[in-house]
Amino acid sequence: MTSNVRFILVGKTGAGKSATGNFILRRSAFVCRNIPGSFIQEAEAHSVQLDNRIVTVVDTPGLFATQGCLLRTLTSVQSSLDFVKPGPYCFLLVIQFGKLTDIEHYTAELLKIMFGPNVLEQTIIVFTHEDDAALSGKNIEDLVNDFYGNENVKSLLDECGGRYITLNNYEFNEELRRDKLQKVIMMADTLAIDWKGYCEESFSVYRRVLQKHAENWKDEHLTAEQVRIIKVEQKQEERKYTIFSNVTGAMVGAGIGVLGVATYAVGPVAVGALTAAIPVIAKHFK
């Protein structure tokens, strides 16, 4: 496998997105939150060469970071795609281990209105602060299973095809770091095999609908009803586009058909005329 790997980090503010980005890049490319006011407002990308492959990581503004308009933040997160399209790429939904709550389910809903209803099929969950979990004396897998008992978390993990990885972003053991990195890249490679492609038109529909509502809905949260309205509008707009492209496709197809028939009909006449003309032309130039 020599193709490139592209990750987009998404999740709540302080979940460990930038630290995870640095873990993958193996250098401090992104600024972590321990520096006051350091969190980013716009998506930012860095790359590293690993073996023969370029690994690109895009960091995004944390969700629920400020008192500002959530929809504005979502449109900034959406611009992360500009660094990785047309793909394949995958999302890393970063969750701080000890802070796994029902809000993660809400975050997943936000991912769907940003990147489309199937986004979780392209998502790997990253549980950070594995070291904290270890301090509790519990096995990390057991902790995930405990959370799995929670219906919302269970459905989130299920929707992500059960893909998750646990990370201590400050792991000192080089071998352990390498193993984790290999694991997450392997997951991305598996997802890339089933890559369904990137659709610019659908994505601009998702973006437009969010931008439109950002004019009026300026709160730091969206209600379930607002999320529902956005989803319905996105679906309607996307359907309009699909119908339009099918109709124009059919028209272009019909045009080619007519042209083909015309060529077929005119062809023999033209060839005939040319054959008849050749002796005349030849005679003329004798």
Ligand SMILES: Nc1nc2c(ncn2[C@@H]2O[C@H](COP(=O)(O)OP(=O)(O)OP(=O)(O)O)[C@@H](O)[C@H]2O)c(=O)[nH]1
């Ligand atoms: N102990 C420990 N600390 C971590 C780990 N991952 C991240 N942190 C710390 O958690 C804090 C938040 O991490 P960031 O990576 O800055 O979080 P973020 O998601 O990028 O936050 P925003 O940019 O505000 O959205 C920082 O102080 C990190 O150093 C981890 O695995 N273990």
Ligand SMILES: [Mg+2]
């Ligand atoms: Mg950050």
